[in-house]
Amino acid sequence: MLFNLDGTKPIYIQLSEWLENEILNGNFESDQKIYSQYQLAEIFNINPATAAKGLNILADEQILYKKRGLGMFVANSAKEMILAKRKNQTLKRLVQEIVLEAGRLQVSKEELIEMIKTADIGEAEK
Amino acid sequence: MSVIECSGLTKVYGGAKALNNLSFKIEENKITGLIGRNGAGKTTLLKIIAGLLKETSGELKVFSEKPFNSLQVSANVIFLHDQMNLPTALNLKELLETAASFYPNWDRELADRLLDYFSLNPLQHYNGLSKGMKSTFNMILGLSARVPLTMLDEPTSGMDAAVRKDFYRALLKEYLAYPRTIIISSHHLSEIEDLLEDILLVKEGKEILHMPVDILKEWAIGLQGKTTVIDEWTQNTEVIYTKSIGIDQSYVVVRNHFSETEWQRARNAGIDLTPVTSSDLCVYLTSKTKGGIDDVFNKG
Amino acid sequence: MSLTKVSLIDVVKKQYIYKLKAYSQVFMSLIFLQLLAVLFSMNGVGSMGGSTGGSVELQVKYFSADFVAAFTMLWGFITAILITTKAYRNDDFVFVTNRVSSNLSNAVFLLTASVIGGITAMLSSYLLKVIVYYFISDLSIKSITVLEAPMELLLGIFSTILYVFLFCALGYLVGTLVQISKAFTVLLPAAFFGTLILEGLSGKAGTVANVFDFFFTESSLVLFIVKIIVSAGLLFSGAFVLSNRLEVRG
Numbered sequence: 001m002l003f004n005l006d007g008t009k010p011i012y013i014q015l016s017e018w019l020e021n022e023i024l025n026g027n028f029e030s031d032q033k034i035y036s037q038y039q040l041a042e043i044f045n046i047n048p049a050t051a052a053k054g055l056n057i058l059a060d061e062q063i064l065y066k067k068r069g070l071g072m073f074v075a076n077s078a079k080e081m082i083l084a085k086r087k088n089q090t091l092k093r094l095v096q097e098i099v100l101e102a103g104r105l106q107v108s109k110e111e112l113i114e115m116i117k118t119a120d121i122g123e124a125e126k
Numbered sequence: 127m128s129v130i131e132c133s134g135l136t137k138v139y140g141g142a143k144a145l146n147n148l149s150f151k152i153e154e155n156k157i158t159g160l161i162g163r164n165g166a167g168k169t170t171l172l173k174i175i176a177g178l179l180k181e182t183s184g185e186l187k188v189f190s191e192k193p194f195n196s197l198q199v200s201a202n203v204i205f206l207h208d209q210m211n212l213p214t215a216l217n218l219k220e221l222l223e224t225a226a227s228f229y230p231n232w233d234r235e236l237a238d239r240l241l242d243y244f245s246l247n248p249l250q251h252y253n254g255l256s257k258g259m260k261s262t263f264n265m266i267l268g269l270s271a272r273v274p275l276t277m278l279d280e281p282t283s284g285m286d287a288a289v290r291k292d293f294y295r296a297l298l299k300e301y302l303a304y305p306r307t308i309i310i311s312s313h314h315l316s317e318i319e320d321l322l323e324d325i326l327l328v329k330e331g332k333e334i335l336h337m338p339v340d341i342l343k344e345w346a347i348g349l350q351g352k353t354t355v356i357d358e359w360t361q362n363t364e365v366i367y368t369k370s371i372g373i374d375q376s377y378v379v380v381r382n383h384f385s386e387t388e389w390q391r392a393r394n395a396g397i398d399l400t401p402v403t404s405s406d407l408c409v410y411l412t413s414k415t416k417g418g419i420d421d422v423f424n425k426g
Numbered sequence: 427m428s429l430t431k432v433s434l435i436d437v438v439k440k441q442y443i444y445k446l447k448a449y450s451q452v453f454m455s456l457i458f459l460q461l462l463a464v465l466f467s468m469n470g471v472g473s474m475g476g477s478t479g480g481s482v483e484l485q486v487k488y489f490s491a492d493f494v495a496a497f498t499m500l501w502g503f504i505t506a507i508l509i510t511t512k513a514y515r516n517d518d519f520v521f522v523t524n525r526v527s528s529n530l531s532n533a534v535f536l537l538t539a540s541v542i543g544g545i546t547a548m549l550s551s552y553l554l555k556v557i558v559y560y561f562i563s564d565l566s567i568k569s570i571t572v573l574e575a576p577m578e579l580l581l582g583i584f585s586t587i588l589y590v591f592l593f594c595a596l597g598y599l600v601g602t603l604v605q606i607s608k609a610f611t612v613l614l615p616a617a618f619f620g621t622l623i624l625e626g627l628s629g630k631a632g633t634v635a636n637v638f639d640f641f642f643t644e645s646s647l648v649l650f651i652v653k654i655i656v657s658a659g660l661l662f663s664g665a666f667v668l669s670n671r672l673e674v675r676g
Contacts, residue, residue: 008401010343011320038302045298047157049323053340100394155427178519178674189429195670197524201432213448213517220447227440228521230430274427306427 003044011046015054020063020082023074030076034064061085129154129275129307130175135184137170137331144170146331147184152309152324157301159318159339160311161408162328168311169207171328172277175309176205188275204229204271206264207279212252218263219248222270231272231304240266240296244289257284265293269300277309282317290314294321316405319343325404329412342404347382347389351375351397359392367410368417379410434530437522441531448517449535452505456498456543463497464554491551495586498547502590503597506536510601510665512675519674529666536594544587548579581647588654592641595661602665605672 003014019034028034035043040051055072058064063081064072075081102112130152137145145167152158160168173179174186177193177200186193193199212221218241226232241248244262246255255263261283268276282290298321301308312318315325319339327335335342346366349356353376360380367379379402384392389399402410415421467490508514509532518528603610621633641657644650 010340012340041298041302045295046320047298047323047339048302049156049338050320050340103394173674177524180671180673195524195526197432197434197437197522197527198429200524201430201437201522210520211513211516212520215448215450224444224447224521227443228437231427272427274429304427 003046011044012050012053012057015040015044015046015051016057019054019058020086023063023078024082028074030074030078032074033070034072034074036071127154128152129189131185131187133185135171135174135186136182137167137174137179138182139170143331145174145181145184148328148331148333150326150333150336152307152326155305155307156323157308157310157321158324158326159315159322160309160326160328161315162311163412166328166412167331168328169279170331172205172207172279172309172311175275176200176203176277178205201228202273203275203277204268204273205277205279206268206281208257208261208264208283210264214251214253217249217251218246221252221263222248222267225267225271229271229273233270233272236300237266237270240270244292258286258289259284261285262289262293265296269296272300272304272306275307275309279311280313281310282312282314290317294318297321315408316403319404325408327408327411334411339404342407343401345382346379346402346407347384348377348379348400348402349392349397350377350400351395355395355397359395359397365416366407367413369420379407432522434527437524437527438530438534441518441521441523441527442534444521445517445531445535446538449509449514452508452539453542455505456501456539456546459497459501460494460546460550463494464550464557467491467493467554468558491548491554491582491586494547494550494554495589498543498586499590499593502536502540502543503593503600505539506594506597507601507604509535510598510605510669512605515605515672516674525670525672526666529662529669532598533662536598537591540587540591540594543590544583547586547590548583585650588651589641592654592658592661595658595665599661599665599668602669606668 003011022028022034034055037048037052037055040046040054041048044051055064059066059072061081063075063078065075066072098112099109102109107115128151130150132151133149135145135148136143148167148171160171162168170179174181175188175193177188177196180194188196188199189202191199193203216224222234222237222241225237226234241263244259244266246259246263246266252260252263261281262285265278265281268278268281282293285293294317297308310318310322319325322339324336324338325342326333337345349359350371353370353374356376356378360378363380363383365378365380369377371377393399410418413419417424515528518531600610600614603614618634625633625635641650641653644653
């Protein structure tokens with residue numbers, strides 16, 4: 001339904017990313033209770049164990065914390081942590097792809113750095 | 127507590143082993159998919175768990191009791207399948223009332239509302255229903271009974287796509303509201319895999335695999351590229367499936383126990399890495415040969 | 427979800443009620459067979475005639491429920507076999523059951539069927555007499571009223587019920603044997619008719635005739651009741667024990 005089911009990204013990862021977006025959008029504030037695995041299962045039509053896995057990823061990264069018997073809550077600096085993580089991951093991945101592609105096209109690292117330097121940030125942001 | 131504990135289960139039918147030394151455990155309140163080809167022994171297994179058949183050898187305990195001829199097991203297990211024939215003298219309404227008398231957790235309102243939603247006429251008789259409607263009625267029976275171990279064998283036979291979707295949704299909602307142990311055997315793994323927690327894959331009466339669906343989805347990986355390169359990379363790995371593409375390329379499926387860096391090197395070497403859907407993986411794991419049906423045509 | 431605990435009595439009760447509805451077609455065939463028997467009885471179940479003095483001819487015909495009772499016993503036998511067949515037996519396994527409860531509820535069902543069959547069989551004698559009186563002219567009936575011989579009627583009903591139940595027990599055992607092995611479909615009739623023929627040929631009083639006498643010519647009521655109950659009990663127990671290992675196929 002809402003997930004990309006072609007198998008490229010596991011559902012629990014897509015779920016954790018969706019939850020991160022919810023936090024970034026401000027739908028959940030710090031120390032607010034986030035959806036339970038059962039609510040997520042109901043919303044996304046998936047098994048609650050899968051939903052729990054998605055929640056646990058964020059708990060492991062301390063974006064969420066568990067209160068015994070009460071559920072999962074949004075950590076204090078969750079928003080910042082998510083932004084930092086995204087920056088590191090997304091950017092890192094893109095950089096890797098550029099390097100790989102450059103390698104295939106036989107563009108040297110120096111050429112690549114030049115290309116980056118001359119890349120117009122203004123152009124990119126449009 | 128394990129709801130079902132099975133070890134060395136064997137069932138022989140006139141010389142052939144329908145179940146061959148099968149062993150597994152099913153934990154409480156999980157939804158498990160029982161997957162396998164026709165004739166793999168799924169229905170036989172479910173019938174033995176339900177106490178309808180008796181095992182030839184091996185141990186089976188359901189709720190810590192032997193299921194054959196056990197009233198306690200029968201009261202806590204409901205088994206719905208498409209070969210079921212309900213008494214012809216009773217109409218649907220009377221059948222639901224009978225179920226209500228046998229199952230203390232029966233939800234009368236839910237049953238009536240589902241009957242209405244799927245446009246089944248309560249005054250109709252079971253044997254006058256089409257296959258899809260029979261399956262729908264079986265589903266209403268199974269869900270409304272709220273039995274601790276609910277087993278559904280090919281529950282969607284004959285159902286059209288819309289009804290199938292509704293069925294999965296109804297099943298999930300019921301499970302979320304009133305958790306219970308559920309086993310579904312189905313040919314449509316791709317449709318139900320989001321609903322499942324675990325998968326038990328069976329081939330020729332033996333368990334091949336029993337693991338959470340999430341792990342299964344990452345259990346294997348597909349490699350495509352030049353045959354020579356692929357062969358080099360898969361020298362020491364078990365190949366699950368192989369298919370040749372064009373003149374010098376191949377697609378193989380192998381166990382995914384390589385690290386991220388190794389995969390990166392593979393990509394650098396020109397190999398395309400793709401995930402394998404659980405549905406395809408189960409097909410490959412249960413086929414007779416590594417090449418599947420193509421081997422039939424490739425011989426000679 | 428917590429487990430349910432059930433008692434055997436509870437399940438047997440629920441199954442019995444279920445069967446009264448699910449097996450209700452057998453009562454249709456009961457009515458049909460009994461009406462057929464009434465038809466056959468219209469010419470009298472026995473007669474005697476004679477003439478005195480050349481000008482008066484007397485013919486006495488006996489109208490009773492004998493035929494109907496016999497047909498009802500046959501019906502009991504067949505119904506019992508019927509409910510041991512797959513289609514009926516498997517009905518229990520859709521819901522909550524084990525083989526013991528299934529057999530017990532079947533036995534209670536057959537008892538009920540015997541009671542109904544016995545009552546309707548005896549009452550059919552009145553139906554018969556009414557039909558004969560109205561549709562076959564120049565007959566005078568000796569007695570029709572219930573009030574004249576209530577004890578006889580009750581006794582008739584009671585003994586018919588027991589006879590039918592006995593045949594049910596026999597049918598149930600036969601049916602169970604057939605379910606265990608199809609070979610019995612041939613073996614049992616062969617044994618039965620074989621015994622009849624052989625003994626008939628040898629001119630001796632046969633086993634079948636002896637069994638017949640044992641039940642049908644018992645004069646003491648108490649002894650009769652005991653004989654039937656013990657025999658039916660044995661037949662049913664035999665069937666119960668044998669069916670305990672039966673699987674539910676198909």
